[in-house]
Amino acid sequence: MRELIYEIGNSLRQNRLRTALTGFAVGWGIFLLIALMGAGNGLSNAFMNSTGEHISKSITVEGWRTSKPYAGYKENRRIYLDKKDLDYTSGAEWQGVISNVISATSSISVKLLLDGNTVDGSLVGKMPEHQEVEKIKITAGRFINTQDVAEQRKVMVVSTSHAKELSPNNPEAVIGQWVSAGSLAYLVVGLYYHNPNDYYRSCHIPYSTYKGIYDRSDKIEAISFNLDGYKTLDDYEKFEKDYGNAIRRIHSVAPDDRRGVWINNGYVRNINSSNSANMLNTAVWVLGLLTLVSGIVGVSNIMLITVKERTHEFGIRKAIGAKPRNVLSLIIAESVVITAVFGYLGMVLGMLACELMEHTVAQRGVNIGFETIYMLKNPFVGVDTAIKATLVLIIAGTLAGIIPAWKAARVKPIEALRAE
Amino acid sequence: MTLIELQDINKTYNNGQPLHVLKGIDLSIDRGEFVSIMGASGSGKSTLLNILGILDNYDTGTYMLNGKLIKDLSETQAADYRNRMIGFIFQSFNLISFKTAVENVELPLYYQGVSRKKRHEMAMDYLERLGLGQWANHFPNQMSGGQKQRVAIARALITKPQIILADEPTGALDSKTSVEVMQLLKQLNKQEGITIIVVTHEGGVANETDKIIHIKDGMIGQIEENTSHNAWGGSVIK
Numbered sequence: 001m002r003e004l005i006y007e008i009g010n011s012l013r014q015n016r017l018r019t020a021l022t023g024f025a026v027g028w029g030i031f032l033l034i035a036l037m038g039a040g041n042g043l044s045n046a047f048m049n050s051t052g053e054h055i056s057k058s059i060t061v062e063g064w065r066t067s068k069p070y071a072g073y074k075e076n077r078r079i080y081l082d083k084k085d086l087d088y089t090s091g092a093e094w095q096g097v098i099s100n101v102i103s104a105t106s107s108i109s110v111k112l113l114l115d116g117n118t119v120d121g122s123l124v125g126k127m128p129e130h131q132e133v134e135k136i137k138i139t140a141g142r143f144i145n146t147q148d149v150a151e152q153r154k155v156m157v158v159s160t161s162h163a164k165e166l167s168p169n170n171p172e173a174v175i176g177q178w179v180s181a182g183s184l185a186y187l188v189v190g191l192y193y194h195n196p197n198d199y200y201r202s203c204h205i206p207y208s209t210y211k212g213i214y215d216r217s218d219k220i221e222a223i224s225f226n227l228d229g230y231k232t233l234d235d236y237e238k239f240e241k242d243y244g245n246a247i248r249r250i251h252s253v254a255p256d257d258r259r260g261v262w263i264n265n266g267y268v269r270n271i272n273s274s275n276s277a278n279m280l281n282t283a284v285w286v287l288g289l290l291t292l293v294s295g296i297v298g299v300s301n302i303m304l305i306t307v308k309e310r311t312h313e314f315g316i317r318k319a320i321g322a323k324p325r326n327v328l329s330l331i332i333a334e335s336v337v338i339t340a341v342f343g344y345l346g347m348v349l350g351m352l353a354c355e356l357m358e359h360t361v362a363q364r365g366v367n368i369g370f371e372t373i374y375m376l377k378n379p380f381v382g383v384d385t386a387i388k389a390t391l392v393l394i395i396a397g398t399l400a401g402i403i404p405a406w407k408a409a410r411v412k413p414i415e416a417l418r419a420e
Numbered sequence: 421m422t423l424i425e426l427q428d429i430n431k432t433y434n435n436g437q438p439l440h441v442l443k444g445i446d447l448s449i450d451r452g453e454f455v456s457i458m459g460a461s462g463s464g465k466s467t468l469l470n471i472l473g474i475l476d477n478y479d480t481g482t483y484m485l486n487g488k489l490i491k492d493l494s495e496t497q498a499a500d501y502r503n504r505m506i507g508f509i510f511q512s513f514n515l516i517s518f519k520t521a522v523e524n525v526e527l528p529l530y531y532q533g534v535s536r537k538k539r540h541e542m543a544m545d546y547l548e549r550l551g552l553g554q555w556a557n558h559f560p561n562q563m564s565g566g567q568k569q570r571v572a573i574a575r576a577l578i579t580k581p582q583i584i585l586a587d588e589p590t591g592a593l594d595s596k597t598s599v600e601v602m603q604l605l606k607q608l609n610k611q612e613g614i615t616i617i618v619v620t621h622e623g624g625v626a627n628e629t630d631k632i633i634h635i636k637d638g639m640i641g642q643i644e645e646n647t648s649h650n651a652w653g654g655s656v657i658k
Contacts, residue, residue: 320531
């Protein structure tokens with residue numbers, strides 16, 4: 001093996017310019033592949049991020065007004081979900097598909113007051129699981145926990161913008177303070193991140209506290225849960241039909257009355273966006289590989305010339321005992337070394353290009369009113385991609401070397417010796 | 421003891437017009453002989469040498485080398501026989517230009533799978549014996565013709581072959597160096613008992629050998645015993 005490397009080093013040193021030109025073709029291919037991949041990842045990350053703040057794998061079911069008369073009921077009847085729906089949702093039928101079932105309350109508007117500063121707020125009862133489902137980012141303190149719910153504590157998690165208005169000098173100081181909300185006072189236990197451009201902001205209090213004080217009925221405003229195991233739209237649509245109709249049957253709502261029992265289709269958007277991210281990823285691979293192909297053809301071409309130039313040398317080698325397989329492995333190894341070394345260089349430069357994108361394009365966002373959209377987010381390639389690219393390189397190098405090597409191995413020593 | 425036994429060797433080249441190059445060659449060479457094959461260009465002497473060196477194949481007849489039938493060998497087998505049984509010396513030296521003298525000499529052992537250290541030692545040993553110890557790390561283009569041919573001879577000797585085939589070994593050398601190279605071959609033959617076959621068209625070179633085989637139009641003309649080295653009236657290398 002050491003001999004082979006030494007031999008290759010020798011022959012590459014002999015032909016610096018040729019080696020450099022060949023290497024450039026491959027390096028450029030890999031560079032483009034990695035840079036494109038990074039940009040593609042950045043694009044889909046940014047896309048997932050802008051849509052992903054409100055959607056996840058979770059589904060929300062809400063009751064509203066029926067759109068048609070059914071089972072002896074008039075249309076426009078207000079449907080309220082209740083414990084029956086909750087039991088059905090978390091029941092055996094959907095075991096393994098539905099998880100993390102939680103219910104949400106309606107909201108109530110109050111005026112928050114702290115040390116003479118006031119701000120409008122709307123109280124909403126929440127379960128600890130809502131943090132995950134709604135992707136709430138806690139910046140200080142904590143979110144509602146199970147004990148808060150169990151003991152119906154009067155605690156509250158407010159948004160960062162509430163905090164800023166209640167305590168302009170030191171927003172985080174509101175944690176641990178009792179803030180009046182209407183006729184009651186709540187202890188602030190945490191702050192969550194609120195995009196200042198986002199209109200909607202609520203003050204989270206424990207679900208049980210809300211139900212105990214503001215809404216003693218067994219009505220449930222909405223049921224949220226996580227859905228797992230559906231990859232395609234068809235699968236999901238079947239779920240929505242089966243599940244939705246079951247809930248509609250409980251409330252005597254027509255099966256096709258989507259307004260009566262409404263199912264948030266965030267999951268569809270999730271499937272769609274991950275599908276388009278996959279397509280983007282595939283497109284980038286295809287483009288990158290096509291670029292790489294031109295590099296491989298370049299290497300193959302150069303190796304053919306090399307073989308022609310070195311025919312006499314191979315003749316000498318064969319005369320003194322080189323077997324066809326010795327010559328074959330020499331050429332293929334040379335080809336692999338060129339592609340691997342320069343490909344690796346291209347890969348490193350591609351990673352640097354990704355880094356450059358992160359520091360330039362990815363930092364510039366466009367404000368579209370209620371949120372800031374970034375063109376790119378984390379435009380990097382993963383280790384798995386780097387490993388795949390390396391494998392592609394080695395295979396490419398072998399492919400590029402095969403035809404020239406085969407030619408060299410086949411030439412008769414007597415003809416090779418005659419060549420000059 | 422017979423080392424080389426050729427019986428009715430025929431060879432025809434088919435390049436458009438068939439060209440019958442060797443027309444039934446019968447030849448036997450004993451171990452330890454120092455033989456030259458002489459002939460004009462186109463006489464078939466190079467083809468004969470290539471067949472002897474297993475660089476080319478023949479159409480009909482039999483070629484026995486050291487008791488082994490050399491016929492229809494695979495490339496791999498032929499390479500192995502060449503490597504172990506035959507040492508080549510060429511007119512144009514055929515050293516690999518980007519390898520140093522010692523690396524060139526090592527190369528046949530590399531293809532035998534001899535370890536790097538061992539073959540380096542052996543190559544250095546042969547270079548020393550040919551008086552090229554100080555030139556071991558020079559590249560061919562830094563050496564004179566005579567030095568290059570001696571490197572080539574070292575490369576031919578290193579595998580301890582049965583036979584050394586020299587194709588116009590002095591063709592590219594001046595007369596003084598030619599004499600030195602022929603003296604060296606003669607010495608190897610006498611002292612080490614190596615069988616040497618020299619192909620040449622130069623009377624002076626042939627006269628240094630003990631037996632001269634004349635080849636003409638693809639047939640063996642005359643075999644001349646030359647132990648007294650008086651062929652062509654004691655012709656010398658010009």
